[in-house]
Structure formats: structure tokens, C-alpha cells
Amino acid sequence: MDRPLCIDGHTQLVGLLGYPVEHSLSPAMQNAAFAAAGLNWCYVPLPVAPVAVKEAVFGLPALGFRGANVTIPHKQVVMPYLDAVSEEAQAIGAANVLVFKDGRRLGYNVDGMGFLTALTSLGVRVRGLRALVLGAGGSARAVVYTLARNGAAVMLLNRTQERAESLVESLRPRLMDEPMGSSLLKSGPLTREVVAEVASGIDLVVNTTPLGMSPHEQGNPWPADVPFPRQAVAYDLIYAPRETSFLRLAKAAGAQTLNGLPMLVYQGAHSFELWTGQPAPVETMYAAVLEGSIQG
Numbered sequence: 551m552d553r554p555l556c557i558d559g560h561t562q563l564v565g566l567l568g569y570p571v572e573h574s575l576s577p578a579m580q581n582a583a584f585a586a587a588g589l590n591w592c593y594v595p596l597p598v599a600p601v602a603v604k605e606a607v608f609g610l611p612a613l614g615f616r617g618a619n620v621t622i623p624h625k626q627v628v629m630p631y632l633d634a635v636s637e638e639a640q641a642i643g644a645a646n647v648l649v650f651k652d653g654r655r656l657g658y659n660v661d662g663m664g665f666l667t668a669l670t671s672l673g674v675r676v677r678g679l680r681a682l683v684l685g686a687g688g689s690a691r692a693v694v695y696t697l698a699r700n701g702a703a704v705m706l707l708n709r710t711q712e713r714a715e716s717l718v719e720s721l722r723p724r725l726m727d728e729p730m731g732s733s734l735l736k737s738g739p740l741t742r743e744v745v746a747e748v749a750s751g752i753d754l755v756v757n758t759t760p761l762g763m764s765p766h767e768q769g770n771p772w773p774a775d776v777p778f779p780r781q782a783v784a785y786d787l788i789y790a791p792r793e794t795s796f797l798r799l800a801k802a803a804g805a806q807t808l809n810g811l812p813m814l815v816y817q818g819a820h821s822f823e824l825w826t827g828q829p830a831p832v833e834t835m836y837a838a839v840l841e842g843s844i845q846g
């Protein structure tokens with residue numbers, strides 16, 4: 551961002567493995583970070599069709615890449631091609647950061663860390679928190695695991711109830727060494743009745759559904775006639791628009807709100823640190839994402 555990108559024989563490469571990847575804000579964010587840190591590194595989008603994922607994971611280190619981010623639809627698919635994966639990646643069943651080091655392909659998942667850093671940056675203490683998570687897809691898996699791993703009690707509600715149940719059941723064995731263990735997790739259907747029943751005793755509500763995401767900005771997972779608990783923090787993983795209908799409703803009730811931009815930035819910052827071993831220039835990354843999201 552600050553200086554023209556100059557690629558030479560010393561440039562270290564990382565990239566984004568996904569399909570499609572054209573609209574990602576990560577190249578702008580990571581290249582701004584490398585420039586700010588004075589590193590001769592470059593982050594490139596790598597559109598890889600599903601049939602070529604294995605070749606890509608083996609080919610990138612062969613080409614001298616230092617690592618990669620992995621996004622939809624390859625996060626789960628890359629797992630069998632890795633030599634070792636972190637505890638988070640194992641529990642979540644997906645890797646979104648690859649590090650190529652000493653001839654090994656290492657996998658990490660920093661979605662949960664990004665989610666958590668954004669939350670704790672608000673001053674929220676997670677241990678003992680009573681959290682309601684709406685939606686049970688890929689991002690919910692990282693959110694639920696991270697919350698429970700850090701001592702929050704989680705109620706997971708989803709349109710397809712069986713999916714919420716199976717997510718919770720698959721995570722239970724991973725929480726055996728937590729003081730409250732697997733009792734931290736409950737699941738149910740995402741209905742008006744259930745939300746109304748649990749709302750008053752909740753400290754945090756996380757929207758992990760795409761409801762309210764641009765261009766369908768009128769969507770909202772929170773039932774219109776259930777008062778939002780004003781003592782709770784409303785956290786929407788969506789970052790476009792920056793204020794969703796869900797966050798507007800929570801704000802109108804007097805609740806504190808958080809959108810998905812800080813999570814995006816912090817998962818990028820954790821990726822940067824895994825690749826370079828240096829602290830990430832978070833402010834620069836945030837500014838690059840803000841600029842990219844205005845232009846996009």
C-alpha cells in the first residue's frame with residue numbers, strides 16, 4: 551500500500567487457496583501488512599478448482615511458497631494432505647492456514663482465534679459466559695468450539711436442528727478436560743419459541759448465519775417480536791454491511807454490538823504471525839480491509 555509492490559528473487563510467497571477468490575479482502579490486507587512490516591513478501595490469490603486441490607497443496611511448497619490461507623470450498627478437503635494439524639484444526643475439522651516448513655505441510659485453524667481476539671478486545675470475559683449461537687455451519691463450528699474451550703456455556707440453535715445436534719455431539723469429546731466438560735454444550739431448533747425462552751438469561755448472541763448479508767440486507771436471524779436482551783453483546787460474523795439488521799435491532803435495545811470485520815482482521819493477523827514469526831501490524835490490516843470493503 552505505502553510503496554509499489556516490487557517482486558524480486560528474494561520475495562517470499564504466500565497465497566489464498568479457494569474457489570472463487572477474486573472478491574477476497576485478504577490480498578490487500580496481507581500485502582499492506584508485509585509492506586508495513588518492511589518484509590519482502592507477497593500474498594497472491596490462487597483460484598484452485600476442486601479437482602486440483604491435492605496438486606496445489608503439494609505443489610505450493612515445491613514452488614517455494616511459505617504458506618497459504620485456505621477458504622471455501624477447500625478448508626476441509628486439504629486436511630488429509632497435511633503432515634500435522636493443530637488441535638483447533640483437528641476439532642473444527644478444517645484448516646484455514648497452511649505453513650510450509652522444513653519439508654512439512656502444517657495446518658492450523660485461526661477462525662476461532664480471530665473470533666475470540668475480536669471479542670476479548672471489547673473487554674468481554676469469556677469464561678462463565680452464557681452464549682447463544684445462531685446457525686450451525688462451518689463458521690459456527692469454530693465459534694462453538696472456541697467459546698466452549700474457553701469456558702463459555704453454549705446453546706446452539708439452527709434451522710436444521712439435526713445439524714446443530716450433530717455439531718454439538720462431535721465437539722463433546724474434545725471438551726472432556728474442561729472443568730465443566732461437555733455439559734457446556736446444548737442445541738435446539740432456531741425457532742421464535744426457543745429464542746424467547748432462553749433470551750433473558752444470555753450474555754452473548756452470535757449470528758453465524760448469512761441472514762442480513764449484502765445484498766439481502768433485510769434478513770435477520772433474531773425473531774422480530776422477541777425483545778433483544780440489552781445486557782447481552784450482539785456479535786454478527788457478517789462484515790458487509792457493517793451494521794446488519796440484527797446489530798441494528800440489538801443496538802436499539804441498548805446492547806453492545808460487534809460486526810465481523812475485527813474477526814476477519816484478527817484471523818489475518820494470526821495467519822501473518824504463523825508465517826512470519828513477527829507481530830502483525832493490526833492497525834494497518836484493519837485500515838486495508840476498511841478501504842477494500844468501501845471499494846468493494
Ligand code: NAP
Binds near residue numbers: 789
Ligand atoms: P455455512 O457453512 O453455509 O452455514 C450457514 C448456516 O446458516 C447454516 O447453519 C444454515 O442453516 C444457516 N442458514 C442459512 N440460511 C438460513 C436461513 N434463511 N434461515 C435460517 N438459517 C439459515 O456458512 P458459514 O461458512 O458458516 O458462514 C456464515 C456467515 O459467516 C457468512 O455470512 C460468512 O460471510 C460469515 N463469516 C465471517 C467470517 C469473518 O471473518 N468475519 C468468517 C467466516 C464466516 P441450515 O443448516 O439449516 O442450512
